[in-house]
Amino acid sequence: xxxxxxxxxxxxxxxxxxxxxxxxxxxxxxxxxxxxxxxxxxxxxxxxxxxxxxxxxxxxxxxxxxxxxxxxxxxxxxxxxxxxxxxxxxxxxxxxxxxxxxxxxxxxxxxxxxxxxxxxxxxxxxxxxxxxxxxxxxxxxxxxxxxxxxxxxxxxxxxxxxxxxxxxxxxxxxxxxxxxxxxxxxxxxxxxxxxxxxxxxxxxxxxxxxxxxxxxxxxxxxxxxxxxxxxxxxxxxxxxxxxxxxxxxxxxxxxxxxxxxxxxxxxxxxxxxxxxxxxxxxxxxxxxxxxxxxxxxxxxxxxxxxxxxxxxxxxxxxxxxxxxxxxxxxxxxxxxxxxxxxxxxxxxxxxxxxxxxxxxxxxxxxxxxxxxxxxxxxxxxxxxxxxx
Amino acid sequence: xxxxxxxxxxxxxxxxxxxxxxxxxxxxxxxxxxxxxxxxxxxxxxxxxxxxxxxxxxxxxxxxxxxxxxxxxxxxxxxxxxxxxxxxxxxxxxxxxxxxxxxxxxxxxxxxxxxxxxxxxxxxxxxxxxxxxxxxxxxxxxxxxxxxxxxxxxxxxxxxxxxxxxxxxxxxxxxxxxxxxxxxxxxxxxxxxxxxxxxxxxxxxxxxxxxxxxxxxxxxxxxxxxxxxxxxxxxxxxxxxxxxxxxxxxxxxxxxxxxxxxxxxxxxxxxxx
Numbered sequence: 001x002x003x004x005x006x007x008x009x010x011x012x013x014x015x016x017x018x019x020x021x022x023x024x025x026x027x028x029x030x031x032x033x034x035x036x037x038x039x040x041x042x043x044x045x046x047x048x049x050x051x052x053x054x055x056x057x058x059x060x061x062x063x064x065x066x067x068x069x070x071x072x073x074x075x076x077x078x079x080x081x082x083x084x085x086x087x088x089x090x091x092x093x094x095x096x097x098x099x100x101x102x103x104x105x106x107x108x109x110x111x112x113x114x115x116x117x118x119x120x121x122x123x124x125x126x127x128x129x130x131x132x133x134x135x136x137x138x139x140x141x142x143x144x145x146x147x148x149x150x151x152x153x154x155x156x157x158x159x160x161x162x163x164x165x166x167x168x169x170x171x172x173x174x175x176x177x178x179x180x181x182x183x184x185x186x187x188x189x190x191x192x193x194x195x196x197x198x199x200x201x202x203x204x205x206x207x208x209x210x211x212x213x214x215x216x217x218x219x220x221x222x223x224x225x226x227x228x229x230x231x232x233x234x235x236x237x238x239x240x241x242x243x244x245x246x247x248x249x250x251x252x253x254x255x256x257x258x259x260x261x262x263x264x265x266x267x268x269x270x271x272x273x274x275x276x277x278x279x280x281x282x283x284x285x286x287x288x289x290x291x292x293x294x295x296x297x298x299x300x301x302x303x304x305x306x307x308x309x310x311x312x313x314x315x316x317x318x319x320x321x322x323x324x325x326x327x328x329x330x331x332x333x334x335x336x337x338x339x340x341x342x343x344x345x346x347x348x349x350x351x352x353x354x355x356x357x358x359x360x361x362x363x364x365x366x367x368x369x370x371x372x373x374x375x376x377x378x379x380x381x382x383x384x385x386x387x388x
Numbered sequence: 389x390x391x392x393x394x395x396x397x398x399x400x401x402x403x404x405x406x407x408x409x410x411x412x413x414x415x416x417x418x419x420x421x422x423x424x425x426x427x428x429x430x431x432x433x434x435x436x437x438x439x440x441x442x443x444x445x446x447x448x449x450x451x452x453x454x455x456x457x458x459x460x461x462x463x464x465x466x467x468x469x470x471x472x473x474x475x476x477x478x479x480x481x482x483x484x485x486x487x488x489x490x491x492x493x494x495x496x497x498x499x500x501x502x503x504x505x506x507x508x509x510x511x512x513x514x515x516x517x518x519x520x521x522x523x524x525x526x527x528x529x530x531x532x533x534x535x536x537x538x539x540x541x542x543x544x545x546x547x548x549x550x551x552x553x554x555x556x557x558x559x560x561x562x563x564x565x566x567x568x569x570x571x572x573x574x575x576x577x578x579x580x581x582x583x584x585x586x587x588x589x590x591x592x593x594x595x596x597x598x599x600x601x602x603x604x605x606x607x608x609x610x611x612x613x614x615x616x617x618x619x620x621x622x623x624x625x626x627x628x629x630x631x632x633x634x635x636x637x638x639x640x641x642x643x644x645x646x647x648x649x650x651x652x653x654x655x656x657x658x659x660x661x
Contacts, residue, residue, distance in 0.1 A: 075551075077551055102555075103556065106548045110548040114570045124556030127556055158653045159657050160657050171556070
């Protein structure tokens with residue numbers, strides 16, 4: 001989509017957009033202790049969640065974690081076993097899907113095969129009984145928005161995958177729903193098209209001022225598009241936070257491991273206090289120091305989580321003030337262009353650490369190669385202390 | 389691996405086709421026989437067709453067959469489609485197995501039994517037998533065929549299409565008519581055609597269900613043959629075969645063409661045109 005002047009003006013608003021931090025803000029969608037069971041299987045387990053107006057919110061998790069069920073309950077295709085869902089203060093229990101002010105973009109797109117692109121987009125508007133000229137105008141506007149004007153008279157099977165995705169999108173926003181639900185919207189597209197579409201979705205969401213709730217298993221996608229992400233596992237919410245917080249401050253091993261790559265060093269607390277925690281490594285030899293105020297008892301089990309890009313690696317000895325220094329041998333090396341990823345086996349253990357280096361120069365006098373002996377270290381504040 | 393036909397394959401093919409088509413070919417050839425005797429060739433002639441044209445009784449029976457076929461196939465399609473939807477959509481409800489079994493039972497039920505039980509029912513209800521009872525009987529036995537055809541289509545139906553319609557504000561009943569039905573229509577139509585051809589074809593059940601003055605074409609043919617085989621019957625059957633064959637050929641050409649056009653359009657769409 002072409003850049004629009006209005007978008008620039010929205011920039012600063014976007015940057016300071018955090019209604020979830022404002023205790024007086026009234027959320028648009030509220031899930032209150034929602035449970036959904038299918039027979040013996042608990043798909044959604046006591047989920048309470050607030051989503052605010054104009055938020056781009058992601059439900060992220062592996063397949064079967066309950067994220068789709070949660071979304072389908074909001075659309076009205078499933079009913080909570082217990083708990084309450086409200087939208088703009090209205091309890092949705094007993095409201096059938098065709099009377100809810102939410103629209104959904106389906107994973108399979110679910111385009112009506114016997115209707116043209118135009119008729120597909122007009123379908124929802126027709127149900128509202130809008131006058132014909134208004135429907136025609138709105139359809140034309142939607143098709144312009146998703147750049148499908150030349151394809152208005154085509155049937156879905158005469159379109160490419162990317163075009164079908166756009167029709168589905170146009171159809172689901174044509175009614176200006178309070179909330180747009182997107183079920184793995186980009187799963188069927190190839191990588192390049194997917195990335196383009198992610199940015200288009202973000203522009204569209206800002207332009208229309210809608211609230212987007214997206215279900216995805218692709219953590220990169222969730223990071224790119226979302227204001228906040230809810231990470232789900234086995235029907236429970238594990239962490240709800242901004243992409244930055246999820247990445248930099250995961251609250252448990254599951255989230256740390258699920259989002260991006262991370263090194264987990266298991267250990268026990270030796271001492272805690274004075275703004276730092278000292279940890280004795282279990283699967284990795286050595287003593288580590290980590291920044292943190294957590295009051296942890298001596299001997300409690302913890303894990304130090306360190307992102308690969310926050311580890312330093314060098315052939316030469318590290319600077320004298322370096323902390324958490326380890327020695328090892330380069331096991332594997334992957335040159336990715338912008339980054340080089342090194343897998344380093346730590347001496348005296350089976351531990352393999354993943355370290356990534358930005359390739360900031362085109363050539364290096366002494367490049368790191370396979371089987372090289374290297375020093376690896378990380379700063380105390382590079383590690384996150386995980387207790388669960 | 390050898391390409392082409394081996395001797396064994398060729399023999400099997402010949403025998404197979406001979407079994408299937410020799411009787412029909414003979415029937416067609418003898419419909420053009422000038423001789424009155426069915427088994428003796430007396431030269432080429434179309435006189436049996438002319439005679440057929442003047443046989444008002446047979447023509448009436450044929451028209452009646454079409455009438456019964458149209459009505460019973462239509463009613464059976466409505467009922468069969470409803471049954472299919474219940475079976476596919478309602479999931480597990482108490483008695484589902486029994487219900488589906490009862491829908492399929494007429495498929496394996498001997499015609500004689502279906503016919504006889506129909507007759508007993510009509511007598512018990514004091515219904516005078518005629519066109520109406522004939523149609524009832526035909527609806528009964530053809531409905532299950534429609535149910536099976538429609539059910540197999542519904543099993544592969546993408547439910548998210550209906551959910552999308554609901555989601556866009558379309559109530560369930562309307563969704564069925566504007567989304568579900570148009571998409572499953574080909575299956576419903578083939579169910580109708582199956583029901584129609586079953587109705588046109590049926591002789592056994594019709595014998596029980598029909599009354600005086602309401603005999604269909606198969607019943608007429610049966611009784612005519614009982615009085616002695618006339619080449620006229622060959623002519624009737626040849627006409628039926630011609631109708632059926634051209635129907636099948638037209639249908640398959642149309643399907644093939646639609647398929648090819650669709651493939652071409654899909655390829656074009658994927659290539660970004």
